[in-house]
Amino acid sequence: MSDTVATAPRRNSSGFTVARIVFDWGPPALTFVIVAVLWQLVAINNPYVLPTLDAIGNSLASDPGMYWANLLVTCQEVVIGAGAGIICGFLLAVAMSELPIVEKAVMPLIVVIMVTPVVAIAPALVVAFGFGMLPKYIVTGLVVFFPMLVNSLAGLRDVDQKALDVFKTLHASRWEIFRDLRLPGCMPFVFAGLRIAMPLAVVGAAVAEFVAAGQQAGLGSLVTIAAAQANLPVTWASIALLCLLGVLLVSLLALLRKRLLWWSDEDVIGR
């Protein structure tokens, strides 16, 4: 038996050359520079449309504690709200894939809720639950719930039929099939769901704060209040932090995916 490994990892000999770095980072860096220059041009000529980048920077530098406190509140909403939404969405997907009766029972309701704009539910939730954190958790949770549910369900269903046949001939229990086949097999879909859910979670938290700005904390609240006062540097500094939060979440997710799901990337080994 002389056959060798089909796809050995190929060493990337030019990995750290200057040319490589310029090639990889040059184009996106250039895009950012162009956007920044255009931004400055607009801002300098129209001070009531956009604040200059240095004004935004100064605002952040002058009161970092205030921004940090608001960032933490929004983070808390994302972690608790989205965390709960992710767990609930995944668990319901498991229940639906294992018990057809559950799917039959809840699918129509889910379709109805899914087409309801969460933004429209938010004020109603504030009326119901007050200006505390609870309505914000609920809105954030609702926003991530559906992409998680839909993707997890698709993943649990997308089981390798031939592998399932092997499990069945071994008389595997449903639990064994779930534990060893469906659950690990659905993870690429779960991560696809998370990839959609993470940016949405930030949107959800910000929207919840817009409507329930009563607590006056969180970056979304800050945006609303500063905009009402026509304070453009604070408005845009808060927006920038929301953006940063989204980027951070997506990057963390990509990192986690790389560690856990490398096996699902076709090209990962051969490249």
Next chain:
Amino acid sequence: MPAVSHLQSTRTAYPDDIGVEVSNVTKSFGGDESRVTVLNGVSLTIKKGEFVSLIGPSGCGKSTLLKLVAGLSEANGGSVSINGKSVREAAKDKAIGLVPQSPALLPWRTILDNVSLPISINPGANAGRKLRDPREILQSFGLGHALDRYPAQLSGGMQQRAAIARAFVFDPEILLMDEPFSALDEMNRDQQRMGLLDFWQSNRKSVLFVTHSVPEAIILSDRIVLMASHPGRIAEIIDVDLPRPRNEALYATDAFRDLEGYVRSALRKVMEAARV
């Protein structure tokens, strides 16, 4: 474990000599109007330690028959038994090893963990059987160096070999293989074929082996079951009276060539009959 070396000489079957018994099985698909009979009155016996190949035109119901024996689908009529028990009972006892057409390894498990899987599944059925050491069996399939590799890191041939090792590791009474080498190129296919032959000749089990290759059927089998289609049925059962143990040298013998000619013409007749 009963001795199996006498099987070539004695074809008179005592009941406990029988591994798989398919009797008068019928299988159809579809509703009332679009109902298609895929298998009609199929009867077949596989003795313990016997290697039986199924060959026939594509779509004649080979995979359907294999699935019935595997307990993956139910016959509409007739019965299937394994070691005198129902297929369901046999599956409970982990008596069936399946090698699907694609390796169907779990991409998130190493080769070693893939091959160990059948031991950890349904562990209640492990009592009193002689499980094999997954490392040893991978070694004997020439995959000793690949224990900690993942399926995607191996060639198609090596993956299929791991899938076969996975089917042998828990020492099932009967092995079912559905064109396990069909996705491989010819060179590779012959190598895998010989690997299976070697392993099986020193670990005789009942095997039902679906193939579309005449030489493959001959070199591996004790008997070749030729199927005809529309509806799927057994056209002819051909004994392969070639000495064992066998190896590549057999391909070049006159006996092999004669039998190959015979099987090919029988297959051709079946295909022509279907065309009319």
